[in-house]
Amino acid sequence: DQQVKQNSPSLSVQEGRISILNCDYTNSMFDYFLWYKKYPAEGPTFLISISSIKDKNEDGRFTVFLNKSAKHLSLHIVPSQPGDSAVYFCAASAKGGTSYGKLTFGQGTILTVHP
């Protein structure tokens, strides 16, 4: 049962344009969301996060939007750069239960930014 879904396996955009990566979740207990970026043969690196008490968080070129009623979040990258080409993972953690740092990850979306 995939509780965090990234339904687009890949996305291709032109340099300078906006990249929008989407993520849907099914577990209503999720209350904290993170985006990680991963280059081939490397570990993921943290990009940006958002708590369920917010609907937007911005960090430079990266903005994450959260729509709790739709159980949907998105990552916007503006402007996109060729160095942004990587796999992007959406991850979530749940309130309640054992409060350890367990994350549930989506399948990932491969972003390619063309010069």
Next chain:
Amino acid sequence: DGGITQSPKYLFRKEGQNVTLSCEQNLNHDAMYWYRQDPGQGLRLIYYSQIVNDFQKGDIAEGYSVSREKKESFPLTVTSAQKNPTAFYLCASSINGVKGEKLFFGSGTQLSVL
């Protein structure tokens, strides 16, 4: 430079063999984790440890074992009971292991079966 070091980068396992993946961190983090990545799937949690000499099973612990004798080290053994071990294995750490903390990942080990 602080970070997480995984070794080896590539590992091959013969049928019926146990293999151990190394994970060392010098970030002074209390919590450490092992995740597995398969093509087209997200990362799945194998084991985690919030403190030395204590660890807990994650979602897919069968066929794996871990130890946490030192704060800096969290080795993962893939036993012969793991029938589908071919995957990319990622070790991670976080400061205290509480919800909402960022995870810091190593560069991974690709395990393949001969």
